Structure formats: C-alpha cells, structure tokens
Amino acid sequence: MPEATTIRLRDDTPCMEPAVTLEAFAEQTNAVAVRIEPGGDARELLAHLDRLARVDIAFPAFTDGRGYSAARILREAGFAGELRAVGDVLVDQLAYMRRCGFDAFAPDAPIDMADAEAAFARFPEVYQSAADPRTPIWALRHGDGDDR
Amino acid sequence: MNLITGNDLKTGAVTWWTGDGWSTLIEDAVDAGDDAEAIATREEAARRVNVPYVVEAAPGPDGTPRPSHIKERVRALGPTVRPDLTLKPDDPQAIEQVI
Amino acid sequence: MYAYDRYDQAMVDARVAEFRDQCERRLAGKLTEDQFKPLRLMNGLYLQLHAYMLRVAIPYGTLNGGQMRMLATIAEKYDRGYGHFTTRQNIQYNWIKLEDAADILADLASVEMHAIQTSGNCIRNISSDHFAGAAADEVADPRPYAELLRQWSSFHPEFSYLPRKFKICVIASEQDRAAMRLHDIGIRIVGRDGELGAQFYVGGGMGRTPMIAPLIRDFVPLDQLVTYSEAALRVYNRYGRRDNKYKARIKILVHELGAEEYTRQVEEEFAHLLEQGVEPPLAELERIKGFFELPSPLRHSREGGNPAEGAVREESGPPDQVRGDGFESWARHNTHAHRNPDYVSAIVSLKPVGGIPGDATADQMRVLADLAEQYSFDELRVMHTQNVVLPHVAKDDLPALWQALSDAGMGTPNADLMGDIIACPGLDYCSLANARSIPIAQRISERFAANGKEAALGELKLKISGCINACGHHHAGHIGILGVDRKGTENYQLLLGGSEAEDTSLAKITGPGFDERGIVDAVETAADVYLREREDGERFLDTYRRIGMAPFKEALYA
Numbered sequence: 001m002p003e004a005t006t007i008r009l010r011d012d013t014p015c016m017e018p019a020v021t022l023e024a025f026a027e028q029t030n031a032v033a034v035r036i037e038p039g040g041d042a043r044e045l046l047a048h049l050d051r052l053a054r055v056d057i058a059f060p061a062f063t064d065g066r067g068y069s070a071a072r073i074l075r076e077a078g079f080a081g082e083l084r085a086v087g088d089v090l091v092d093q094l095a096y097m098r099r100c101g102f103d104a105f106a107p108d109a110p111i112d113m114a115d116a117e118a119a120f121a122r123f124p125e126v127y128q129s130a131a132d133p134r135t136p137i138w139a140l141r142h143g144d145g146d147d148r
Numbered sequence: 149m150n151l152i153t154g155n156d157l158k159t160g161a162v163t164w165w166t167g168d169g170w171s172t173l174i175e176d177a178v179d180a181g182d183d184a185e186a187i188a189t190r191e192e193a194a195r196r197v198n199v200p201y202v203v204e205a206a207p208g209p210d211g212t213p214r215p216s217h218i219k220e221r222v223r224a225l226g227p228t229v230r231p232d233l234t235l236k237p238d239d240p241q242a243i244e245q246v247i
Numbered sequence: 248m249y250a251y252d253r254y255d256q257a258m259v260d261a262r263v264a265e266f267r268d269q270c271e272r273r274l275a276g277k278l279t280e281d282q283f284k285p286l287r288l289m290n291g292l293y294l295q296l297h298a299y300m301l302r303v304a305i306p307y308g309t310l311n312g313g314q315m316r317m318l319a320t321i322a323e324k325y326d327r328g329y330g331h332f333t334t335r336q337n338i339q340y341n342w343i344k345l346e347d348a349a350d351i352l353a354d355l356a357s358v359e360m361h362a363i364q365t366s367g368n369c370i371r372n373i374s375s376d377h378f379a380g381a382a383a384d385e386v387a388d389p390r391p392y393a394e395l396l397r398q399w400s401s402f403h404p405e406f407s408y409l410p411r412k413f414k415i416c417v418i419a420s421e422q423d424r425a426a427m428r429l430h431d432i433g434i435r436i437v438g439r440d441g442e443l444g445a446q447f448y449v450g451g452g453m454g455r456t457p458m459i460a461p462l463i464r465d466f467v468p469l470d471q472l473v474t475y476s477e478a479a480l481r482v483y484n485r486y487g488r489r490d491n492k493y494k495a496r497i498k499i500l501v502h503e504l505g506a507e508e509y510t511r512q513v514e515e516e517f518a519h520l521l522e523q524g525v526e527p528p529l530a531e532l533e534r535i536k537g538f539f540e541l542p543s544p545l546r547h548s549r550e551g552g553n554p555a556e557g558a559v560r561e562e563s564g565p566p567d568q569v570r571g572d573g574f575e576s577w578a579r580h581n582t583h584a585h586r587n588p589d590y591v592s593a594i595v596s597l598k599p600v601g602g603i604p605g606d607a608t609a610d611q612m613r614v615l616a617d618l619a620e621q622y623s624f625d626e627l628r629v630m631h632t633q634n635v636v637l638p639h640v641a642k643d644d645l646p647a648l649w650q651a652l653s654d655a656g657m658g659t660p661n662a663d664l665m666g667d668i669i670a671c672p673g674l675d676y677c678s679l680a681n682a683r684s685i686p687i688a689q690r691i692s693e694r695f696a697a698n699g700k701e702a703a704l705g706e707l708k709l710k711i712s713g714c715i716n717a718c719g720h721h722h723a724g725h726i727g728i729l730g731v732d733r734k735g736t737e738n739y740q741l742l743l744g745g746s747e748a749e750d751t752s753l754a755k756i757t758g759p760g761f762d763e764r765g766i767v768d769a770v771e772t773a774a775d776v777y778l779r780e781r782e783d784g785e786r787f788l789d790t791y792r793r794i795g796m797a798p799f800k801e802a803l804y805a
C-alpha cells in the first residue's frame with residue numbers, strides 16, 4: 001500500500017515489513033507484522049504480542065465492524081505496537097477506530113489530514129471506557145478527572 | 149413500459165423521470181425503455197435524484213402511466229389513509245385507483 | 248426524570264454539529280448515498296416511501312411537557328402537523344427534508360432530546376415499562392438502569408457497526424408490559440436476598456424468525472451491568488452472522504450456538520472485561536437514580552402509608568362514581584394501579600374509532616403537554632402500544648382529565664381492547680412494506696365499534712404488520728395480522744395465540760391468507776369462536792390456549 005496515504009498517530013519509526021496472514025504467522029515465527037481479516041481471531045496473536053511491531057486489521061467494507069473488537073482485544077492484552085486500520089476506512093469512522101486502539105489508518109481512498117483532525121476533535125468527551133486514554137464522562141462526574 | 153422513480157436529494161420528494169428531468173407528477177413520467185438503468189445511474193451520479201430505481205408500468209385509461217405494483221402507485225399519490233396529504237386531495241376517486 | 252448535565256448536553260450538541268457537517272457533505276456530493284446512509288440512519292433519518300422520515304428517540308418512553316411541546320413544534324415547523332408514535336416508544340415524522348434535518352436535531356437538543364441511534368446497525372433506543380416508577384408491582388424503577396445503559400451505548404466505539412440492529416429493554420416487575428423477552432437483550436431487575444440485580448435474557452426478537460429470549464444469567468450484580476452488557480455485545484459483534492442480513496440478529500447467533508455455548512462465551516469475555524475497568528462506579532448509578540425519585544407528594548398516601556420502593560400493593564381500582572357519560576368505562580379500562588393508592592397511571596388512547604393508530608396532531612401533543620403539567624407532575628410516557636401515559640394522576644383529577652382528553656379526541660376507553668390495535672405504518676408510508684396496515688386497523692376498529700362486541704371481548708391484543716419485519720408485533724398478538732405481497736396484490740395472514748407479556752408466546756398462522764375485506768371478517772369470526780367457547784374469566788388468549796387452533800380453523804375455512 002502507498003505509505004503516503006497512511007495517517008499515523010505514532011512518533012516511532014514505522015515498521016515497513018509486509019504483513020503476513022494469521023495462518024502464515026502461525027508457521028512463520030519470525031514475522032513482525034500480521035494482517036487480520038474480519039473473520040480472524042485476534043486472540044490467536046496474544047501469545048506473540050511482544051515480537052509484533054504492527055498489526056493490520058482489514059476492513060473490506062466499512063460496515064463490517066468486527067475489526068473494532070479485534071483492535072480492543074489486542075490493546076486490552078497490552079499490545080503496544082502499531083495498530084493499523086486498512087481498507088474501506090472513511091473519515092466518519094476514524095474517531096471510533098481511534099477509541100478502539102487504532103493509531104494508524106491506511107484508507108483505500110485518501111483522507112484529508114485536516115478532515116481527520118476535525119473528526120478526532122469532534123466529540124468533547126466520551127461516555128465509555130475503551131482502548132484509548134480518554135476519561136469517560138462517568139469518571140469526570142465523580143472526581144476522577146485527573147490524567148488517565 | 150419502464151419508469152424511473154427516486155427521491156429528490158434535498159427534499160426527499162418522490163420524483164419521476166420525464167425524459168429530460170424529474171417531476172413530482174407521475175403524469176409527466178415517460179417510458180425510459182432499455183436505457184432506464186443507465187439513465188438512473190447517470191442521474192444519481194449527477195445528484196439530480198437519490199436512490200432511483202426502475203419500475204414496470206402500463207398506460208392507464210387516461211394515458212397516465214400506472215405502475216404494476218401497488219407500492220409505486222402509493223408512491224405516486226401519497227398515503228391512502230390521508231387523502232388530504234396526497235397529491236390529489238380533491239379527487240375522491242384517486243385512492244380507489246391506487247388499489 | 249433524567250436531566251442532562253453539561254457533559255450530556257455537549258455530547259448531543261457535538262452530534263448535531265457532526266450530522267450537520269455530514270448532511271452538507273452529502274448535499275455537496277462529497278459522500279455517496281452508500282456512505283451517507285449508515286450515518287443518516289444513526290441519526291434516525293430514513294428515506295421512506297414518500298420522503299425522508301425522522302425517528303426521534305424518547306429514551307425508555309419518558310418525556311416532559313416541554314419536550315412534548317417541542318415535538319408539536321417540529322411537527323408544524325418541519326412536517327405536516329402530526330407525528331406517529333411507534334412500537335419502540337419513539338416518534339416518527341414522515342415528511343422531513345434533508346435540508347432541515349440538522350436544524351431539527353438542534354431544536355431537539357435545546358430540550359435535551361435527540362435522534363441518536365434510532366436506526367442503523369447499532370444499539371438502539373432502550374425501551375422500558377411505560378408504567379416504570381409508577382407501577383405498584385415493581386421492585387425498583389427500571390429507568391435508571393436504562394439511562395445508565397443509554398449513556399454506555401451512545402457513540403459506543405466498538406458497537407456502532409454491528410451485524411444488525413440491537414434492541415435492549417429493561418423492566419423491573421414480574422409482569423412484563425414491554426415485551427422484554429422479544430428483545431435482543433431483555434433485562435429484568437430483580438431482588439435476591441435483599442440485593443438488586445439483573446436477569447439477562449438474550450436472543451429474542453420478532454421479524455422473520457421470531458424467538459423468545461432464553462435466560463442466560465439469573466443475577467448480574469448492579470455494579471457489573473455495563474461490563475456484562477459489553478461482554479454480551481462483544482461476542483455478538485465478533486461472531487454474529489454478516490453473510491445474510493436476515494440471519495444477522497443476535498437471536499440467530501444464540502440459536503445456532505445454543506444458549507449454553509453463547510453463555511459460556513459471554514462469561515469468558517465477561518471475566519476478561521471485569522479486569523478492564525469499563526464499569527462506571529455505583530455512585531454514577533446513584534446519581535442517575537436521584538433524577539427518578541418520585542415527586543414528594545407521591546411518596547405519601549392519604550392513609551399515611553409510605554409506598555417505599557419495592558412495596559407491591561393490591562390492584563387499586565378507579566374511583567367509584569356513577570355518571571353514565573363514558574367516564575366509568577374509561578376509568579375502568581384506561582387506568583393502571585399506582586404505587587400510591589391515591590393515584591393511578593392514566594392511559595391516553597391514540598386509537599380513536601377508525602383513526603390511525605399512534606398518530607397525534609401537533610394540537611393534541613400540546614394538549615398532552617398541558618395535561619402532563621397540570622395533572623401528572625410534568626411527566627409523560629410513550630407506550631409500545633402507541634398510546635401515551637400520564638403516569639401520576641390523582642384519582643380525584645380523573646374526571647377533569649378524562650373530559651379534557653375527550654375534548655381533544657384522546658378519551659377513547661379502549662386500552663387493551665379490540666380497538667387498541669398496534670399497526671406499523673405499512674405500505675402507506677414504509678418502503679419495506681408489502682401491504683397496508685393502517686386501513687386494516689381502521690376497518691377492524693370500525694367493525695367492532697359498530698357490532699358492539701368490543702366490551703364483551705375484553706382484553707384482546709390485535710397487532711398488525713405490513714411485512715415480515717414485524718414492526719407491528721404481529722407474532723406477539725393474541726390475534727396477529729401479517730400483510731404479504733401476493734403477486735402484486737395485498738394479502739393478509741391471520742395468526743393466533745401470541746403474547747408479549749410475561750407469558751410470552753409466538754402466534755401461529757391459521758392458514759391461507761385473506762384479502763382486505765376478508766381479513767376483517769376473519770377477525771370477527773375468530774372473535775366469535777372465542778365468545779362461543781370461552782369459560783368463566785378466560786381472555787381470548789386463554790381460550791385459544793385451552794382449545795387450540797382447530798375450532799378457529801374450522802370456523803375460518805369452513
């Protein structure tokens with residue numbers, strides 16, 4: 001994929017390795033990037049997270065929301081590498097994706113960076129605890145507003 | 149005959165392909181023949197209509213096209229349970245003709 | 248009732264701004280209809296048979312006079328002077344312009360209302376008992392739990408692109424007045440050893456494959472409610488079918504996996520999520536509960552009793568008066584026992600004889616707003632039966648209330664009777680429908696008003712859907728009617744024996760369908776079989792359950 005269209009919210013050096021499939025990863029133990037299709041089980045990676053630099057989660061159609069759960073599962077397990085949403089990724093889904101732990105986006109159709117920034121800034125607060133560091137409204141209401 | 153119907157993007161109003169544009173009156177609808185699908189695609193791309201689709205119809209007694217399916221006949225008139233909100237509020241026969 | 252704080256208001260305002268931007272991008276051609284559709288649906292905006300339709304959320308059916316007045320204003324300012332109350336306790340407007348949609352949402356936001364997630368493959372508006380907080384038989388007011396879940400489900404980042412729509416219902420009594428087990432998740436708040444908790448029923452629904460939800464957890468502690476819901480949803484989001492939209496609801500997943508295996512997976516996910524800190528503290532639930540406390544005059548009855556939360560009382564009847572002008576009949580049918588024996592909940596019928604079920608004009612909405620302020624502590628409820636409730640009416644005020652309702656065409660004494668028909672908009676408004684529903688409801692209501700059998704029939708729940716999607720709950724009707732398309736003409740199937748109450752059951756089709764006139768006759772035939780066969784105290788449903796389908800079939804297809 002052309003790196004130029006990728007929106008990346010990380011400061012570290014991007015891992016440029018091609019991603020292997022979940023099936024291939026099971027046999028190819030030296031791979032550092034994996035790609036999960038919507039039907040793939042992100043939990044298969046949990047034992048190997050420390051040697052993964054990047055996980056691509058595929059969105060063949062933006063209406064298929066399985067990738068949101070996959071992303072959260074990886075973050076909940078402590079994955080700190082790059083989590084990239086790949087495919088039919090539109091500006092209107094970016095904010096939810098970020099909340100689920102994605103920190104890179106490789107959309108099929110380029111997204112204007114200013115539009116992306118506006119989308120990330122749209123909602124002043126959040127109602128739920130998710131895979132991002134934002135403090136939910138219920139915590140703000142009960143004096144738990146310090147930086148989390 | 150093949151009619152094309154859709155909704156106006158801004159207002160949502162039901163519209164019918166007239167040969168060179170869109171009308172809210174089925175009386176203005178024309179047979180788009182074999183080009184119907186192509187016209188629908190072209191017009192939607194140009195945002196002159198929203199979600200257009202092709203429907204079968206036959207000329208009615210007065211020459212006005214009469215869609216084969218009741219759904220489009222209701223679309224063409226308005227809700228049969230609110231004659232006052234249909235396109236023909238003063239025509240007591242209009243609803244009978246839909247059914 | 249719940250009032251927004253600055254956080255809630257800011258979220259709703261942000262949503263209005265977001266949707267305004269999305270509408271502008273659509274109108275400018277920067278979004279295709281395919282891209283825009285899920286976005287507009289998540290803001291309640293459909294493209295229907297005649298125009299755009301906007302569905303406004305009425306969370307758990309509760310609203311105040313000022314909000315009802317805004318609904319009237321919107322009906323006049325942006326629509327054609329009326330609205331339609333739905334089986335999801337919401338309101339729909341049928342003639343909306345895309346250009347106006349964002350302005351309407353802004354007007355709604357000014358009275359703490361919205362249309363968020365009233366459509367789309369996300370968690371929809373959460374429904375509840377229309378007598379919540381007022382009913383004599385509840386262990387608690389279920390609405391604080393519904394509000395907690397409303398906030399959790401609003402803009403949920405993981406669950407906004409589910410396989411299919413997702414409906415949650417919360418009740419808190421043995422009696423089920425909200426079709427709880429016909430929801431994707433039905434929650435019943437229960438007391439166990441002095442502690443409140445939640446029963447979770449998962450995988451119910453109507454539609455093309457109706458299912459009654461099985462119980463998957465008998466007691467979820469209140470401080471794990473959100474976490475358990477999150478687990479139930481995550482299993483569904485990951486494994487619900489996406490290959491066929493007709494098999495995408497959670498009921499199919501639960502059915503295909505089996506309730507036991509689905510439960511196992513949820514429990515596993517739940518154990519994991521308990522470690523993740525997704526649950527709001529109980530203090531948040533307490534904060535929300537504070538908004539739902541009974542107004543202080545309602546807390547003490549004249550006899551000096553103190554109807555504390557959890558007290559279940561005997562059915563308290565309406566005042567004993569002999570007037571002969573229809574009031575008694577209304578008071579008998581259209582009131583429900585209140586926790587405080589000096590009060591009742593009054594049911595406002597939106598089912599006048601021959602009328603359109605659930606429709607109300609802007610003027611009627613304003614009357615309701617005024618009456619709520621005058622007689623019901625500024626509170627209204629929308630019922631899934633497409634009527635409205637004034638939940639807290641002093642018995643002494645009933646005659647005046649009834650007079651005012653009658654003057655506005657809303658005093659029909661027919662709650663739960665034959666004339667109280669649920670009907671979806673059908674082919675008169677809906678682009679999914681195969682047949683019209685409303686005219687059938689009108690003809691049946693007129694027939695039974697004319698033949699005088701309504702009173703003799705007693706409780707009889709008739710529900711009509713214009714297509715298999717079952718928005719008119721036909722599977723759950725004592726008598727159900729399903730409109731189908733038979734070679735381009737409307738045809739109606741008759742079903743018998745459904746119930747959405749605590750004795751939940753699914754209705755069965757009698758046999759071949761009928762045309763528009765025939766279905767009205769068929770309903771009368773079925774009613775006559777009941778009148779002939781019933782034993783003391785039996786409702787239509789009881790008689791059907793005792794004698795079965797055969798006598799009805801015999802009479803219908805003789």
